[in-house]
Structures are given as C-alpha cells and as structure tokens.
Amino acid sequence: MLEAVTQGFLYPNEVEVLWSLLIVLYPYITGLVAGAFIVSSLYHVFGREELKPVARFALVAAFSFLLFACTPLLFHLGHPERAFNIMFTPKFTSAMSGFGYIYTFYLIIVALEIWFVFRPDMVRLAQESIGLKKLFYSVLSLGVFDVSEKALHLDHKITTFLAAVGIPSACVLHGYVGFLFGSLKSNPWWSTPLMPVIFLMSAIVSGIAVLIVSYAIIMKLRGKTVDSACMQSLCGYLWGFFIVDVTLELLELLSMGYEGEESWSAISQLIGGRLQFSYVVLQLIVCSTIPMVMLGIVSLWKLKESTRNTLGIISSVLLLIQVLAMRWNVVVGGQLFSKSLRGFTSYMPSFLGREGLLVALILFAMPFVTMYIINRILPYWEKE
Amino acid sequence: MGHFNHIIRLCVVLIAVVIGFFIVRGFFVPKSFGTYGSYQYGYHRGDSDAEQENMYALYQGTEKCAKCHEKLIKDSRAGGHAAVACEACHGFWQAHNKNTKDTVPRDTTVESCMSCHEKVTGRPDFLPQINSFAQHMKDQEEAFEPDLKCIDCHNPHVPL
C-alpha cells in the first residue's frame, strides 16, 4: 500500500487501511458466483427454457468463480496457514465464522450439480477414450456407467433438488458478507440492515452481466451467434434485478442523509471528497443511469437483434464496473474516514506485493482460465 | 429400482470426506480449547491465559526501588515529585537488575524536565509550568548561563 494522505484527526491506529483491494475482490467474486448460479437455476428449477444455451456455462462459471473465491482471503490473512481454524474452531457469534461451512457446503452443492449434469458426458468419454484418459474419466464417474433412462431421470430429479437447495445457499454465501459489514455498529457507513440485501442484489446483477459478456465473447470467438431468446431473457432479468438493487442503494443513502445522525457530517464529506469519483460519478450516475435506460429500451421495445445485443453488452460492462465500484465504495470507503468522525485517510493499492493490483488481476483471471480448462475436460458448449 | 449405484458411491465418498475432516480436526485443535464462561466472550484456547500471565515484566514500581533506596524515596515523599514514580524518569527497573552496578539512565538535561514542565496548551493549572528555560531564569532574576541545568537549582527528587 502506498503512503496514505491524511486530513483532520484519526485515531493513531487508523492511518493504514486494513481491508484492501483483495477484500474488495472477494465479495465481487462471490457475487459473480451467486448471479451465475441464479441463472443456471432459472433453467434447472424454474424451467426457463430460453436460458438452456447458457445453463451449463452458467453452472461451470459459478463453479470456477467459487473455486477461487477464497483465494483473495488467503492472500489477505495474516496467517493463511491457520486458515482452517475457521472450520476447526468457528465462533458462530461472528458472521465471518460462517464462511468455512457455508462456502464448503455450497462448493459441494455446485460440484455435485455439475457432476450430475455432466455425468452422461463423463460416462460417454470414459467409454470412448483409452488408456490414462479412460482411467481419468472412469474415476470421475466413480466407476458407474449406468446412463439408462431411469438413471438419468433420477439424476434430473436430483439436479433440480440441488439447484433448489443451491439458491438459498448462494443467497447465504453472499448475504453473510453483507451482514458482516451491515452488522458492524462501529462503522456508520457499513451499519445498516439493508446491507445483506444490497450485496445480494448487486451480486445477482454482476453475475448475470458477466454471463452476458462472456457468452457474447465466447460465441464471437467460436464464430457463432448468440441465441436471441436467451439474450433477451438475460437482459430482462438483469434489468429487473438492477432496478431492485439501485432502489435499495439509493434508499440507504437517502435514509442516512435524511436522519442526519452525527456520522452524516463525516459521511457527506467522504462522499463529496474522497469517494466523489467512485461513488457519485461511477456508481450512482454513469454506471447506473446509462444501463438502466439501455436495458429498459431492450426490455420494453422490440429491437433489431444486433442493436439489442450491443446495448445488452454495453450495459453489462457498465454494470460490472458499477458493482465493482459499489464493493470498493463500501469496503474501502468505510475505512477512509476515522471512527472519531474527525478525519480522513486515503488508499491506493500498490501494483506489486501480497495485496497489490497484480495479485488481484491474476486471481480474477484464474476462474476464466479454469472455465477454459474445464471445457477441455468436459466440453459444455453445444456441438452444432 | 436399482439405478442408484452411482448415488450410493457418491454418498460413500461424501461421508468419508466428512468423517475425514473431523478426524483431521481432532489433530489440529488444541486440547484446552473450549468455552470458559459464556460462549460469546469465553470461547478460546485455555492455555493462552497462563501464557499471557507468564510474560516478562520490565517495570517494577517504586516499591521495588525502595528495597535498596529507601531513604531517598522516603525523602521524596515530602516534595512535589511524591507521586512521580522512579521509573518515570529513570526507565524500567529490570535494566538495573542484571547488574546493580550499572546505573539506570539519568537524563539530567533541561529537555527531560521540560517534557513535563514546559508550558504547553492543554496542561492543567495545578502543574508548575514555565515558558522556556531562559524566560524562567529571567523571571527568577538569575543570570542565564548556557551550561546551566534545572538540577543546578532544583533537587530532582525533592523539588519545591
């Protein structure tokens, strides 16, 4: 972390920002997980057939992001080798203690769902390949090659069940992060009962947005076109969830400003000062109004397919930025003002170092690499 | 009927993982870990208390100094520094403990006295304070010499 620029009075221990860029990245990644999983469940549980083209991809995306969700935390911890203490001796009065079990449980649910969804492919690949590959796929399918109709029917039921169990699990996985911040009475920028819901809604928004962008890019790379009904549906859901999300965010701000508690003088200075660009310009104005209008046009009018796709993709990119800005504003913003309400500090991540920009970029890229690797092992795009 | 072999195997794998976790946990959690009192405030590794208790104490308090320097301390009770601990100016006792022939630090500079007695905004009125050494000499109508120190007029153990 680069040298902080302070203004006013801070408690002597407060000058350095403790929860850094990596702690901004962590809820961002779990948010993408939640959103991608919701899309997958919309198909598997609620039977939205138009989402079939992205259903498997969404599931794999959720799994890939989930695999790397804990890595920013491991890089941040003072003692990552003791990380398992959170599962060995959890103290359940702490929201953070939920992380170990909720994460593991949800990881197992998603892994199981992928296993059941991909089982026919695993069995087919086991039977078609030879040597080491055959062994690999046989182990992966646990040595059972039963793909009769009855077995597949059972698999389908279980998949539906897992997807249904997965939805509240995804909500808890991301909601607990919101509660972690929202329940902290010592920080007036964080402390609000709305925090878990805001986090969850923006998570779903970012998840759908990343699916739209990834889907468009991958289809372009494969030389194919995106499925029209699928894209339309995704944009529609994105708009809906975003409306709820932005309503809650504005409500929180309005409520704070209206009540005008003692902390408001410090918070309003924070918003007008150090957070002016990331909060006012990015989160509230540019990356909210433009996608809101674009997605509204997409959802309410029948547009030419290319126009609709372009608007959808631009909105998704802007929303990905909006949600990242929101995470930054909450996590870093809450640490930029003193608990004495009399001073401000600054934060600029370094490029190198354990919690620097480079590490963050690499950790964020890893899930995409994983998705590519999974596609090589168990191809999840439709063969045409 | 009978098409759930793969599910049975899956369950076996999962249960093995869960049991394996608890076995591994048994190795890593210290035996003294538990709830002492309430779960919210007392859930911790019991041995930690004794470890913290047994840490080395550097400062020892004026009573310890009195064991050898009784008269000096008794006399100081009559003056303005009665409530000031020896270690406040002379540093912690343990530095003296290794070899009592080693003297504790004795900072006789003006700065040392001024750290408490300089007039600084915020200091309450009961404390005797001066603006500066030169000003104080002037007020006392004494000649100012550059090498002069506070202790040349004031006994640091029994000041006014």
Next chain:
Amino acid sequence: MCLCKRRGSMYGLIRTRVFTRDNDMNADRRKFIKQTGWTLLGSGILVSVGSFFPAAGRAMQKGSSHELYGFIVNTHRCIGCGKCVQACKTENHVPEEFFRTWVERYIITADDTVYVDSPHGAVHGFKDTEVKGNIEKSFFVPKLCNHCTEANCVQVCPVGATYTTKEGVVLVDEKHCVGCGYCVQACPYGARYIHPERRTADKCTWCYHRVKKGLMPACVVVCPVEARLFGSLKDPESRVARILREERIGVLKPETGNSPKTFYVGLDKEVR
C-alpha cells in the same frame, strides 16, 4: 466387499453371494451385517461430530473468587507528557507505528471549533499548538483499550482468538489468531491494530502479565500525576471503586452498548 465390475454394484454382489438354498439363515446373517454396519457408521459420525462442539462441561471457576478489574482516566489531571505511551511501548514491545495507548489533545476555541491532535500518539509529548484564535479550553485525553464487558470485538472474532478472561480483561491469543482484522474493524475506539511482524491482532492488555503478579500496568506506574488509575471493581475500598462512587463518571461511546470498563473523570462532550 469388493466392487465387482460384472455385477456392476456392491448391492448386486451381496445379492448373488447370499442367494443360496438356505434363505432364512442367510437372511439373518445379512440383517446382522447390515445392522452392525449402520451402527458402526452412525457411531463413527456421532463421535466425530460430538468432538466438534465446544467443551460445554468446562464451567467458569466456582463462585466469584476471581477479580474484576477497572481503569480510571482522569482528564482533569493529564499533562500530556507522553510517558505512559513510552512506558507501554517499552513494556509490551509495541511496534513503532502502532499504539496500545495514546493521548489526544482537544483545543476548543471561542467560536466552538474543535481541534484534536495526537502527534505520533503523543509518544514524545506535545508541542505548543499552532491553533490561532481565542482558546476557550484545552485538555488531554489518554486513550486505551476499554476492555468492554460486552466487547463487540470479541463477538466478531471468527476463530475464538480474542476473548474475555474471568477477570474481565480482553486478550488476544496470538497463537490462534489468523489476522483477518475483523476485530480491528469492529472496535469503535480504534484501540486495535494488526502487529506488522506477528501479523496477528494486538491491543492493550491492561498489562495482564503485570497485574496478575500484583503490579500496576506500566502506563499507571509512570504517570507522574496519577491521571491513570487501575484497580479492583469488586473491592469497595479500592481507589477505583471509591472514585466510581464519588465522582461524575463518563465512558466513551456508551451508545454502542459495549459497557466499557475504562471510566473517564471529566469527559467532555467533544471527546469521541
């Protein structure tokens, strides 16, 4: 029981093996094997899971035979010399850039502007102020961990590394702490920090290692004007208990509900 590829399942294997002429005896044998198997599995699970829950049997020590400590800060007396900060740093090997205790100076001018400063935690005391204008009042406020009765820093520790001892002192088990920093965020008073070398949470311990030996905390020892006092809240004749009965007492941020055990005499409304 091996996994027979031909039959394709464990279940199939059991079926072929026991399907003999003497069905009744083998049916019993099969039943017995099944029951034993389930019992062993169930017990295995119970024992593993049971070992997981905190030892509920370890109750607090019998009776109220242990102490209860409290701390008093008298802002009428503090002269801002910084000796307490130095002593604490020496006694507890506190790193240079962080503070287990520090002193703040408040200067309030006639136009109700409040200036607060704490130059490097006041480890070298204070210099005279550059504040212009008519200074109405100014005073020093020493700060340290409040060792709250209902410390929310203890509540939010995810691994049980920070806790309250039976004497009411809040400590950090540095061998168990993972350095997540949640307690640092939770503390409303800014009393905690992450130790740069140990990479665990750290804070004022009321010199637990000293008070258990019958000594005073280091900051209390060196304070030349008795602005800091430490003692028993249980013993009604202790200095701390008497002051609590006789003086007007305040605590920092009472609205948090943390019930701090560091009490202030002369706490001004501007102090946060």
